[in-house]
Amino acid sequence: MNFEGRDVISIKDFSKEEILYILEVAQKMVPIAEGKEKSDLLSNYIMASLFFEPSTRTRLSFETAMKRLGGMVIGFSQPGTTSIQKGETLADTIRTAESYCDVIVMRHPNEGSARLAAEFASVPIINGGDGAGHHPTQCLLDLFTIKREKGSIEKNRIALVGDLKYGRTVHSLAYALALFGVDMMFVSPPELQMPKEVVEECREMGVDVTISNKLDNLDEIDVLYVTRIQKERFPDPEEYSRVAGSYRIDLKTLENAKEDLIVMHPLPRVDEISSEVDKTKHAAYFRQTFNGVPVRMALIALVLGEVK
Amino acid sequence: MKELKVQPIKDGTVIDHIAPGNALKVLKILGITETQPDSVISIAINVTGKRGKKDIVKIENRELDTKEVDKIALIAPNATINIIRNTEVVEKRRVEVPDEIVGIVKCANPNCISNMKEPVESKFIVKSKNPLRIKCYYCEREPDDISSQII
Numbered sequence: 353m354n355f356e357g358r359d360v361i362s363i364k365d366f367s368k369e370e371i372l373y374i375l376e377v378a379q380k381m382v383p384i385a386e387g388k389e390k391s392d393l394l395s396n397y398i399m400a401s402l403f404f405e406p407s408t409r410t411r412l413s414f415e416t417a418m419k420r421l422g423g424m425v426i427g428f429s430q431p432g433t434t435s436i437q438k439g440e441t442l443a444d445t446i447r448t449a450e451s452y453c454d455v456i457v458m459r460h461p462n463e464g465s466a467r468l469a470a471e472f473a474s475v476p477i478i479n480g481g482d483g484a485g486h487h488p489t490q491c492l493l494d495l496f497t498i499k500r501e502k503g504s505i506e507k508n509r510i511a512l513v514g515d516l517k518y519g520r521t522v523h524s525l526a527y528a529l530a531l532f533g534v535d536m537m538f539v540s541p542p543e544l545q546m547p548k549e550v551v552e553e554c555r556e557m558g559v560d561v562t563i564s565n566k567l568d569n570l571d572e573i574d575v576l577y578v579t580r581i582q583k584e585r586f587p588d589p590e591e592y593s594r595v596a597g598s599y600r601i602d603l604k605t606l607e608n609a610k611e612d613l614i615v616m617h618p619l620p621r622v623d624e625i626s627s628e629v630d631k632t633k634h635a636a637y638f639r640q641t642f643n644g645v646p647v648r649m650a651l652i653a654l655v656l657g658e659v660k
Numbered sequence: 661m662k663e664l665k666v667q668p669i670k671d672g673t674v675i676d677h678i679a680p681g682n683a684l685k686v687l688k689i690l691g692i693t694e695t696q697p698d699s700v701i702s703i704a705i706n707v708t709g710k711r712g713k714k715d716i717v718k719i720e721n722r723e724l725d726t727k728e729v730d731k732i733a734l735i736a737p738n739a740t741i742n743i744i745r746n747t748e749v750v751e752k753r754r755v756e757v758p759d760e761i762v763g764i765v766k767c768a769n770p771n772c773i774s775n776m777k778e779p780v781e782s783k784f785i786v787k788s789k790n791p792l793r794i795k796c797y798y799c800e801r802e803p804d805d806i807s808s809q810i811i
Contacts, residue, residue, distance in 0.1 A: 362800075441778050464773040464798025468780060483771050485799060 356657030359470040360478040362486040363524045368531050375496050377650035377659055378643075384420050385645040393658050394423035400453035401427030402445070403480070404436070404460045409619060410480045410489070413644035414457045414652075421649055426452060446472045455656055476655040478648075484520050490618055491524040493647040495532075497640040498575055501614050505529070509572055511537040514579035514599055514624060516546040521618045522579055523550050530557040537562045537573065541595045544585065567599060570609045576601070576634075577616045578624050602626035606634055616640050667702065672720040674742040675732070680706050682807075683715035686732050686739075689764060689810060692719065731764055733757040735807045737792065757789045765794065765809045772799035782811070 353373050359365075366374070383389040399418040403411050407429070415425045427449075428434055436445060442465055449456055450473045458469060459480040466479035466486070481487045498505050510529060512522050516538055526546065529536060536554065538546040542565055554561050570576075578601055586592035600623060601615060614636040617625055621637070629635050653659040678686055683703045692701060700720040706713050729741050733755040743751040763781035767774050774782045774796065783797035795802045803809045 439777075442773065442776070443779050460773075461771070462773040462776055462799075463769060463771050464796065464800070467798050468773045468778060471780070482773075483799075 355654035392422035417648035508574035
């Protein structure tokens, strides 16, 4: 399987076999990501990290991934300090950056920006989030987390909870889980339901999808994937508090849960998972955060052709 | 006495069977405007034909090529193209939706990168030709009403 020179724009650009291969490479990267082993695999390479929008985990884990493999990082996280402030186009910014580096990781507020960047760049582009569009590396690390925590992706019943309408991670994840034949429950307030086309696509792929506005039947769930309900989606602050509160995960919610249920969250969280859950064996979200490093190490090494 | 509403042409292209009311849009998509001094253009709107009402466009002294006419498939999928030479129809064919639509339709998503000041033309991939479904190459959104998004 050869990934050299490939762009990573959307999870839909990858087959199930390719995804499994990336996860296999990521598993081998774990000791290096943990700092237990050293590597100079990418010592001759420079990664440009172009963050036109705020990020904590995606940017830091990409930069950590590159450095753990001996590579170097250039870039910005505040576009206000660059020529973008002077009105430079994304196309020109990309053509400039590519002349200084071997791979570009970018996050940008406009949908389709990574696809456009890939048209102008001769080096691989890795999409770290394009507006409400795609976030393929988040999707891959979510799949990697499920695989590491549960042993396999396939044999689980997974509930996606919270803002399923605007949350970009859940759309890609639902597609990817359907690719693996996983049955899903979509739990959200009616105004934040999973878009119809995502539901239809999952069903067309042959998986069983249940839609609900109540989080019950927790005893049937293996993975609870929680997302943040954003305040700005609600014109009335009281309505927000009422809705957000009804999807809050705390010890009481988890009373009927399976012993080995895992709770995941792409983070940042606000109130949707009570901090008392952090100490339980169910909490997988910080391990999920760590998993961003080996997955991104695998992707960078693969697109640079240093892992075949 | 029989009155001819639109004269037959000697040389050029006749676009027939355009859905009623769409003739002007067809001209707009083809980029044919009043600034082309060599062509006389006749437009008939709401003409009664064998299969009901239709619009017709006749462009004199200009033969449209395949690439040009296929663009109009977006709003006139049933149109037929007749190439006329010396008053004879020398070629007759239907329009065909191309696989890619470049620079004709604007993405309906205001946050799409193709609507920003970037040096690219809008680009759509045709998902299905019948019914016509297209998605933006960049942001992957499907416009609800394609004709209202024509540039």
